[in-house]
Amino acid sequence: DIQMTQSPSVLSASVGDRVTLNCKASQNINKYLNWYQQKLGEAPKLLIYNTNNLQTGIPSRFSGSGSGTDYTLTISSLQPEDVATYFCFQHNSWPGTFGAGTKLELK
Amino acid sequence: QVKLQQSGAELVKPGASVKLSCKTSGYTFSTSYMSWFKQIPGQSIEWIGMIYAGDGGTGYNQKFKGKATLTVDTSSSTAYMDLSSLTTEDSAVYFCATGAITIAAIWGQGVMVTVSS
Numbered sequence: 575d576i577q578m579t580q581s582p583s584v585l586s587a588s589v590g591d592r593v594t595l596n597c598k599a600s601q602n603i604n605k606y607l608n609w610y611q612q613k614l615g616e617a618p619k620l621l622i623y624n625t626n627n628l629q630t631g632i633p634s635r636f637s638g639s640g641s642g643t644d645y646t647l648t649i650s651s652l653q654p655e656d657v658a659t660y661f662c663f664q665h666n667s668w669p670g671t672f673g674a675g676t677k678l679e680l681k
Numbered sequence: 682q683v684k685l686q687q688s689g690a691e692l693v694k695p696g697a698s699v700k701l702s703c704k705t706s707g708y709t710f711s712t713s714y715m716s717w718f719k720q721i722p723g724q725s726i727e728w729i730g731m732i733y734a735g736d737g738g739t740g741y742n743q744k745f746k747g748k749a750t751l752t753v754d755t756s757s758s759t760a761y762m763d764l765s766s767l768t769t770e771d772s773a774v775y776f777c778a779t780g781a782i783t784i785a786a787i788w789g790q791g792v793m794v795t796v797s798s
Contacts, residue, residue, distance in 0.1 A: 618726065
């Protein structure tokens with residue numbers, strides 16, 4: 575199975591900060607990389623699909639980039655409601671696999 | 682609007698089986714894929730498998746073969762997952778999810794399964 579490594583595991587940032595979350599795959603995943611936001615006690619919510627496509631209804635402060643094995647989720651200006659855990663998910667190879675998550679906190 | 686409504690929390694004894702449901706609305710179920718996921722609270726997420734509602738064709742994560750069985754009822758637009766021979770390691774939240782643009786675009790609310798004697 576493809577291993578997905580997210581960094582950092584915990585990120586503390588202030589409102590208004592530009593925040594970057596990283597996800598590294600153990601092999602090329604051809605941009606088949608989704609990002610999900612999960613708040614405590616809720617289901618994951620799709621933010622970005624296939625590296626850089628913004629899901630309908632998601633604020634434009636969220637963006638994604640990457641290729642090959644390295645991918646990034648960027649929040650251009652952190653808002654209080656962005657406090658959550660963020661997971662990357664590769665669906666290039668069976669079975670799809672998730673990273674361990676990055677917990678985003680307010681400083 | 683697409684909605685996935687999962688059944689309620691389950692408390693089951695070790696060795697028993699449980700059947701979880703995911704009732705859908707707002708889209709054409711019969712030509713869609715449904716995936717199921719497992720998440721132990723505080724941990725990451727695992728993909729259990731996927732079913733195509735059109736013909737019931739399935740694909741499973743090797744880790745869950747023999748543990749999970751996916752089925753659908755197109756007459757009620759509902760997907761099901763049977764979990765068998767339950768142990769404490771099966772205690773988790775289970776999600777169903779579907780999507781047209783990508784796998785797992787829309788998720789159900791999740792159902793907690795607790796395995797305890």
